[in-house]
Amino acid sequence: MTELLSVQNLKTSFMTREGEVESVRGVSFDIQQGEVVGIVGESGSGKSITAKSLLGLIQPPGVIKEGKVLFHGQDLRQMTEPQLRAIRGNQIAMIFQDPMTSLNPVIRVGAQMIEVLRRHQKLDKAGARQRAIEMLREVGIPSPEQRIDQYPHEFSGGMRQRVMIAMALSCKPELLIADEPTTALDVTIQAQILNLMKQLRDATNTSILLITHDLGVVAQVCTRVIVMYGGMIMEEGTVEDIFERPSHPYTQGLLRSIPRVKEGQRERLVSIEGTPPNLLHPPTGCPFMERCPHAMDKCREMPPYFVPEEGHRSLCWLLSSDMQQQKREQEGDEQ
């Protein structure tokens, strides 16, 4: 496997009247070819801003302050706007949460797709139209020959998201960034869209970066998971690591707050009390400290990443060798 994308120490802030809001505070991760990586987190955790920063889609007052975004080893942040534009939509495509606002309402769906194809794939008009129809068929839109000449409002929410996916994939990108692609859709439609993304991944070996708040979606489609909180990565690991052996108290709390569907049991939900930190004045220590049931004095100091097993890292002092030693001793006493 080769590294397709490598993000290093990314920091993005918003300069507001009240001061600097540090939305993304030093995020680093890699994406390999053909991988589906999920970023999960609650609103305000910095997951969407991270995704937008990758393609330089941050609007003022937002600023990318630091960091590298290496795509095939080249830093996207050093590129000029025309260079970036050649990559955006071509090698890296992005789909957004709201398919209603990401399509131009006064331009026919086909024309929007053809524009993308002609710009990036250098196809002629007829060829681009043919390809657009093929793409629509591939994402499961019935009678694409007619549909291509309709306007976005004539499509349902699920269909519009299909159009967005068709458009995003029409140039065979190497990386697809999907920012909450199914959040606005009903479950049955969501299931169809997720399956579609998986099929396309299998067929084209496109890497996917999926941003979502739905842990169910992550478990179903991702191979690796990044858990964000307070603008930082709290934990990263394979889906099995995260769902079966979550090591960060935040991940554990998040998993416990989903109702478990088991017969005959109606357990009280375990909620995480309190609210996320204000990133206008982010805490200098662990961002989860205030809500953490295991918080201790040491947490005022920012923990480093600990690696409980290969490919699995966690930003928590509980995993330091001292604490692990203590835990083992305690367990030993109990037995």
Place this chain on the structure above:
Amino acid sequence: MSTKNEVLLDVRNLKKYFPTGSSGFGREKKVLKAVDDISFHIHKGETFGLVGESGCGKSTTGRSIVRLHEVTDGEVWFDGVNVAQMNEKGLKPFRKRMQTIFQDPYSSLNPSMNVAQLIREPMEIHGFGSKKDQHDRVLELLEKVGLKPEHVDRYPHEFSGGQRQRISIARALSVNPEFILCDEPISALDVSVQAQVVNMLEDLQGEFGLTYLFIAHDLSMVRHISNRIGVMYLGKLVEIAPSDELYTHPAHPYTQALLSAIPIPDPKAAALDTGMLKGDLPSPMAEMNGCKFSSRCPFATEQCRQEQPEMKEISPGHFVACHL
């Protein structure tokens, strides 16, 4: 519990149609049958969940019951009185007993009122005690919903989504209602905050003996909170059953499809099963003779397309509208 068997709300053949403009010269008025002849009841102290995809009529049902909509036809018996066709004056005492919590905590609270005013407003409308009593009650309610007394003179924009929903709940509780319509109260909230609000709703139900109609599209949360659940599809109730029964033995093909589409937060669980359901919801404007689900149902027969199925009881308390 004896109270469990007492019916608080009995909805019979409820219909809500919306006229949707005329097609050509005003001769043929089209109607949208948002809620088309549904019946169910809710016991005292019970939580009844209503689920379905967007556009199925679940919110319209809720709003018709608390009379935020005029009812086209049918009866809504609340504690032995039919409120479906009642005028506004007659309704006022019932408005106090039936309260609503809405989905969007950002638009359902007046941004120019502070917390004390927001919570006090229902009490003022319904003439609840003196100014002093009202103020004491505001403080008491704030504590109940986990907010602090110093929050009273803050405005909605100073609160997070979860906190706003707590204010909405305090506001609904201020007039001692018996029935609360929860219209997607947690859909706009983050997972960890959803759990806080659901736990609180459960605690309050225990404390005040409240009856809930809980409308949502998040099926796992509905199962958690509801005693019984009704599944809606295009204005029709297709299945009603006790929660666990519905999830373990879904009888209607639509319920089965809906349940199989929930992403399970466990990577070992079987992959999403979408073999069953293809395509989108048909337009609710389209006239259909038979079962409304027949166009998407993998088991549909000629009978399904011709004849509307009736609700049948297949096991105690489990009703299904399906020919199969």
